[in-house]
Amino acid sequence: xxxxxxxxxxxxxxxxxxxxxxxxxxxxxxxxxxxxxxxxxxxxxxxxxxxxxxxxxxxxxxxxxxxxxxxxxxxxxxxxxxxxxxxxxxxxxxxxxxxxxxxxxxxxxxxxxxxxxxxxxxxxxxxxxxxxxxxxxxxxxxxxxxxxxxxxxxxxxxxxxxxxxxxxxxxxxxxxxxxxxxxxxxxxxxxxxxxxxxxxxxxxxxxxxxxxxxxxxxxxxxxxxxxxxxxxxxxxxxxxxxxxxxxxxxxxxxxxxxxxxxxxxxxxxxxxxxxxxxxxxxxxxxxxxxxxxxxxxxxxxxxxxxxxxxxxxxxxxxxxxxxxxxxxxxxxxxxxxxxxxxxxxxxxxxxxxxxxxxxxxxxxxxxxxxxxxxxxxxxxxxxxxxxxxxxxxxxxxxxxxxxxxxxxxxxxxxxxxxxxxxxxxxxxxxxxxx
Ligand code: IMP
Numbered sequence: 001x002x003x004x005x006x007x008x009x010x011x012x013x014x015x016x017x018x019x020x021x022x023x024x025x026x027x028x029x030x031x032x033x034x035x036x037x038x039x040x041x042x043x044x045x046x047x048x049x050x051x052x053x054x055x056x057x058x059x060x061x062x063x064x065x066x067x068x069x070x071x072x073x074x075x076x077x078x079x080x081x082x083x084x085x086x087x088x089x090x091x092x093x094x095x096x097x098x099x100x101x102x103x104x105x106x107x108x109x110x111x112x113x114x115x116x117x118x119x120x121x122x123x124x125x126x127x128x129x130x131x132x133x134x135x136x137x138x139x140x141x142x143x144x145x146x147x148x149x150x151x152x153x154x155x156x157x158x159x160x161x162x163x164x165x166x167x168x169x170x171x172x173x174x175x176x177x178x179x180x181x182x183x184x185x186x187x188x189x190x191x192x193x194x195x196x197x198x199x200x201x202x203x204x205x206x207x208x209x210x211x212x213x214x215x216x217x218x219x220x221x222x223x224x225x226x227x228x229x230x231x232x233x234x235x236x237x238x239x240x241x242x243x244x245x246x247x248x249x250x251x252x253x254x255x256x257x258x259x260x261x262x263x264x265x266x267x268x269x270x271x272x273x274x275x276x277x278x279x280x281x282x283x284x285x286x287x288x289x290x291x292x293x294x295x296x297x298x299x300x301x302x303x304x305x306x307x308x309x310x311x312x313x314x315x316x317x318x319x320x321x322x323x324x325x326x327x328x329x330x331x332x333x334x335x336x337x338x339x340x341x342x343x344x345x346x347x348x349x350x351x352x353x354x355x356x357x358x359x360x361x362x363x364x365x366x367x368x369x370x371x372x373x374x375x376x377x378x379x380x381x382x383x384x385x386x387x388x389x390x391x392x393x394x395x396x397x398x399x400x401x402x403x404x405x406x407x408x409x410x411x412x413x414x415x416x417x418x419x420x421x422x423x424x425x426x427x428x429x430x431x432x433x434x
Pocket of ligand 1: 011012013038039127128129130131132133134135222223227237238239274275276
């Protein structure tokens with residue numbers, strides 16, 4: 001059995017795509033288990049940049065079969081667009097290599113309209129969702145009124161869909177949002193059903209068999225630990241299980257699949273967040289601008305899905321320790337170490353101060369994450385450009401000390417550090433001890 005899991009250890013956008021891309025080259029199956037097209041995974045290969053929202057990034061490798069698990073919510077329009085985009089880049093997308101769980105839920109234009117109307121109605125307390133219909137689709141799932149991929153094969157699907165749109169129009173009218181024009185939407189869905197019918201499989205059974213046959217399965221997380229519906233900074237979270245245990249429910253695997261699983265957490269060398277919610281180490285002004293970039297580079301800190309500038313801040317060791325625990329991380333990857341070049345000093349949050357107390361764990365159950373004051377350790381920066389470095393020995397002393405500190409604070413081995421967006425811009429970190 002060989003299950004490998006990649007999850008975000010922060011608030012999403014940690015650079016998981018590049019690690020997935022790398023591990024996918026040795027995998028038979030690549031699977032998404034949560035979320036929908038709210039995710040944005042960028043993979044750079046040579047001069048080509050692939051921005052994927054729904055399909056697992058590992059699909060770019062011809063050796064893989066891609067799976068969309070039951071834990072996902074799928075907008076057929078986005079899915080079909082993405083399939084076409086990849087076909088245009090000469091990547092084979094056929095029912096033989098893309099399998100969608102019959103139990104994944106559908107996102108419709110009604111969910112998107114409701115997402116926007118509901119978040120706007122929250123006013124200044126809005127969550128800043130991606131507007132992709134994620135929350136309302138999972139709401140329908142939990143209230144047992146959702147539509148699933150498998151329903152697309154049913155003879156009464158158009159009736160189910162009509163009733164879904166009628167209900168949505170009723171709610172939209174309460175929010176003074178314009179109603180959806182139902183008949184044209186039904187026509188579009190009819191065509192989508194015809195195309196997607198051949199891609200619907202029992203993903204759970206297939207993955208179970210694959211693991212029993214000793215195949216390599218890579219589960220690709222979307223968003224990050226602090227956006228998890230249960231373990232994140234609720235209510236400023238997404239609506240799915242973004243953490244490693246979600247792989248089992250989101251793909252229909254049993255606990256046996258998790259034994260000896262490799263669980264890789266990916267974290268940026270600093271921190272970002274899109275949307276609202278607490279962010280203890282957030283920076284403003286010139287420092288923030290330096291970390292964010294101007295938007296002129298593809299790796300600058302602007303959302304892949306929404307284009308919004310990301311909030312940025314210093315690395316938070318308390319959050320990393322939490323992510324290691326909640327996910328059961330077996331290793332950590334630190335991305336974008338190169339972006340920290342040129343700073344005189346660098347700060348890492350080691351604890352929180354609340355009132356007179358110092359906490360080295362998240363204050364959940366005691367206080368709001370928004371009310372903590374970060375306690376920092378100050379480390380010397382380095383000036384060298386790291387982009388061409390491939391060996392640990394060649395990193396500046398200060399960069400090595402930075403990684404050492406992260407290793408200690410997270411309490412999990414930092415295994416790799418990336419020094420640029422290209423596939424090969426990565427440095428293997430020796431075991432530093434915990
Ligand atoms: P939703 O997932 O669209 O409902 O958005 C809920 C929160 O999660 C918002 O703060 C979003 O900005 C954030 N979010 C959703 N997907 C991602 C992602 O892929 N990266 C980073 N933040 C995300």
